[in-house]
Amino acid sequence: MSSPWLQAFKNTLYPIFCRACDARILTDENGYFCPGCWEQSPALERPFCTGCGRPHPLRVGFGTHQNFPCADCRDKPNRYIRRSYGATRYGDAMEEAIKLLKFHNKTRLITPIAERMHAFIEAEMDAGQYDLLIPVPLHFVRLRLRGFNQSRLLAEAVLDNFPRATLDDSLRRIRPTRTQSHLSGKERLRNVQGAFAVKGDSLKGKTVLLIDDVVTSAGTVTECAKALRNAGAAHVDVLVAALASHESARPLFVE
Numbered sequence: 169m170s171s172p173w174l175q176a177f178k179n180t181l182y183p184i185f186c187r188a189c190d191a192r193i194l195t196d197e198n199g200y201f202c203p204g205c206w207e208q209s210p211a212l213e214r215p216f217c218t219g220c221g222r223p224h225p226l227r228v229g230f231g232t233h234q235n236f237p238c239a240d241c242r243d244k245p246n247r248y249i250r251r252s253y254g255a256t257r258y259g260d261a262m263e264e265a266i267k268l269l270k271f272h273n274k275t276r277l278i279t280p281i282a283e284r285m286h287a288f289i290e291a292e293m294d295a296g297q298y299d300l301l302i303p304v305p306l307h308f309v310r311l312r313l314r315g316f317n318q319s320r321l322l323a324e325a326v327l328d329n330f331p332r333a334t335l336d337d338s339l340r341r342i343r344p345t346r347t348q349s350h351l352s353g354k355e356r357l358r359n360v361q362g363a364f365a366v367k368g369d370s371l372k373g374k375t376v377l378l379i380d381d382v383v384t385s386a387g388t389v390t391e392c393a394k395a396l397r398n399a400g401a402a403h404v405d406v407l408v409a410a411l412a413s414h415e416s417a418r419p420l421f422v423e
């Protein structure tokens with residue numbers, strides 16, 4: 169952490185501009201977004217679906233804070249995931265932040281992204297119930313290319329929020345998969361089918377929280393949860409930094 173005068177000096181020499189609105193950043197915030205854009209980057213607000221974690225848009229303004237399942241989750245509950253939680257909506261500054269993190273190696277953004285997750289966990293989750301935090305794994309080839317797994321960094325950053333939980337790496341991606349965002353719904357499912365496996369038997373009877381950066385179609389996390397349940401996990405919930413709406417199928421990957 170630099171002193172204020174050093175920060176001011178650095179700002180004069182190397183001005184930084186907000187990646188969302190181009191305003192000059194004068195504080196030591198997160199280095200990429202001005203406080204206005206970061207604070208406004210979309211929070212998800214109650215009531216949530218108690219299955220997929222998405223907010224019920226039509227209920228806003230009705231004064232209800234009671235969460236309840238959406239029609240999709242009522243009709244076809246996820247067989248492997250008990251409940252999903254998204255700390256923010258995937259859009260605006262959060263979308264930019266996740267792209268900078270994943271594709272431009274800006275791992276410094278883990279801290280502000282995890283801060284949004286901390287606030288959400290405190291407000292909305294029963295953190296004491298989880299035994300294990302498990303990040304969605306990358307295939308080792310992609311891990312070697314990128315140099316880090318953003319989901320693991322996020323899991324490390326939020327671990328202290330879960331009083332009983334430990335970090336567990338027994339979930340593996342056993343074959344490489346194509347980028348999900350370029351694929352249709354059916355292709356997505358086929359792409360990740362059988363891509364994950366669990367090493368060892370540490371999951372028997374455990375309540376697991378699976379951690380990922382973004383969820384769009386839930387295909388990847390569902391396939392992970394299936395492997396975890398088949399390995400004996402009693403319950404699998406999912407927590408992601410940002411939840412994309414079903415409609416926002418904008419390509420996640422700028423390649």
Ligand SMILES: [Zn+2]
Pocket residue numbers: 186187188189190191201202203204205206
């Ligand atoms: Zn801004």
Ligand SMILES: [Zn+2]
Pocket residue numbers: 217218219220221222237238239240241242
């Ligand atoms: Zn739902």
